[in-house]
Amino acid sequence: MLHRDVSGAVGDTPLVRLPNLSPAGYELYLKLEGANPTGSIKDRVARYLLEQAEREGRLHPGSRILEPTSGNTGIALAALCAPKGYKLTCVMPENTSDERRRLLDLYGADIVFSPANEGSNGSVRLARELAEGDPDVFMPFQYGNPANVRAHYETTGAELIADLPEVSALVAGLGTGGTVTGAGRRLKEHNPDVKIFAAEPEYGDLVYGLRNMDEGFIPPIFDAQVLDGRIKVDSLKALRATRELIAAEGIFAGVSTGAAVAVALKVCTPRRLPEGSKVAVISPDGGWKYLSTGAYDPGDLTALAGELEDTLWA
Amino acid sequence: MERESLRESESMAIEVRVPTMLRTHTDGAKKVHGEGETLRELLADVERRYPGLGSAVLDEGGKLHRFMNVYVDDEDVRFLGGVETPLSDGIEVSILPAVAGGS
Numbered sequence: 001m002l003h004r005d006v007s008g009a010v011g012d013t014p015l016v017r018l019p020n021l022s023p024a025g026y027e028l029y030l031k032l033e034g035a036n037p038t039g040s041i042k043d044r045v046a047r048y049l050l051e052q053a054e055r056e057g058r059l060h061p062g063s064r065i066l067e068p069t070s071g072n073t074g075i076a077l078a079a080l081c082a083p084k085g086y087k088l089t090c091v092m093p094e095n096t097s098d099e100r101r102r103l104l105d106l107y108g109a110d111i112v113f114s115p116a117n118e119g120s121n122g123s124v125r126l127a128r129e130l131a132e133g134d135p136d137v138f139m140p141f142q143y144g145n146p147a148n149v150r151a152h153y154e155t156t157g158a159e160l161i162a163d164l165p166e167v168s169a170l171v172a173g174l175g176t177g178g179t180v181t182g183a184g185r186r187l188k189e190h191n192p193d194v195k196i197f198a199a200e201p202e203y204g205d206l207v208y209g210l211r212n213m214d215e216g217f218i219p220p221i222f223d224a225q226v227l228d229g230r231i232k233v234d235s236l237k238a239l240r241a242t243r244e245l246i247a248a249e250g251i252f253a254g255v256s257t258g259a260a261v262a263v264a265l266k267v268c269t270p271r272r273l274p275e276g277s278k279v280a281v282i283s284p285d286g287g288w289k290y291l292s293t294g295a296y297d298p299g300d301l302t303a304l305a306g307e308l309e310d311t312l313w314a
Numbered sequence: 315m316e317r318e319s320l321r322e323s324e325s326m327a328i329e330v331r332v333p334t335m336l337r338t339h340t341d342g343a344k345k346v347h348g349e350g351e352t353l354r355e356l357l358a359d360v361e362r363r364y365p366g367l368g369s370a371v372l373d374e375g376g377k378l379h380r381f382m383n384v385y386v387d388d389e390d391v392r393f394l395g396g397v398e399t400p401l402s403d404g405i406e407v408s409i410l411p412a413v414a415g416g417s
Contacts, residue, residue, distance in 0.1 A: 070416035120414035175415035209334045216381025216412045230390035313416050
């Protein structure tokens with residue numbers, strides 16, 4: 001397929017059936033967002049965030065963008081910013097994987113680290129503080145920018161309907177809430193009976209170590225009304241499903257994909273979905289960026305899950 | 315205390331996982347046990363045993379606090395029956411604060 005530049009290659013990712021992992025009576029389909037130019041679903045979001053800002057006249061060559069991100073959004077923004085002459089500062093937790101830092105370095109982005117023990121909450125807090133003190137930076141703020149939802153409404157959701165019009169359910173991870181809100185809304189407009197399930201990583205104690213309730217955070221763009229269920233997945237279950245995906249289907253995906261697949265397997269019961277249902281699952285990225293975390297190392301998975309609890313989802 | 319431990323051996327079938335910020339109410343324990351046929355009853359029960367713990371999960375109106383997520387068998391109770399979600403023995407209840415997800 002020919003594109004005028006790399007941003008044209010964002011989206012239109014493959015949707016593949018999972019013949020071996022699908023439980024009896026159900027069909028699972030996995031949308032491989034790792035096939036996007038920078039390797040994650042965030043290419044869609046970055047493109048929409050930048051195009052929206054450009055339409056509003058908020059960006060010009062030399063502008064600085066500042067965004068809280070644990071990696072994928074930053075990498076996607078960096079790739080799109082470089083050719084346009086925008087500078088980028090990513091605020092990310094200091095315990096994110098080495099690959100993500102190196103990729104951001106390579107693209108010329110600046111990184112400001114937020115404390116590991118504050119998780120993404122800390123990145124959001126710090127990015128807001130930095131942006132407030134500097135009128136020359138533009139913060140797209142993926143957690144609160146409707147362009148994030150629109151990216152998934154107009155592209156992710158639309159592609160799912162085009163490829164699988166008879167889809168009965170969607171399972172996607174919960175981070176900013178952009179995917180479930182945008183794609184979920186689109187699917188429910190297509191067919192109000194479609195069920196939307198969010199797979200929520202169960203972070204380590206570190207991330208949940210808020211000092212008080214006032215530090216709680218719900219992304220402003222997340223619309224819980226779209227959801228039919230929100231199911232948490234611990235590190236072990238996510239790692240196990242990630243490994244099963246490799247062994248059974250030959251798909252090397254990130255651990256968030258494992259979490260979504262684990263939830264998809266859980267909701268395939270007649271109590272929730274009639275037999276014969278086709279369930280679309282979003283794989284936000286491939287496993288490449290996480291090799292250095294040890295998530296794919298040999299050895300006992302239970303021990304590994306315990307060791308990685310605080311870094312797996314960072 | 316004796317009465318407590320006696321009761322504990324009888325039927326304290328529901329395990330409640332406690333987030334870091336609420337462990338001040340549990341002497342640092344990550345998991346406590348309680349009983350109740352609904353989440354509301356369970357929260358009232360753990361409030362009796364660990365004053366401050368059950369009430370921290372609810373707002374003034376008795377609903378789930380906006381920044382508190384409670385999961386029964388891994389599922390957010392807001393999509394089940396809220397505080398009236400029925401519980402059964404052996405089920406796991408987790409309390410987690412709402413935090414920003416990685417992205």
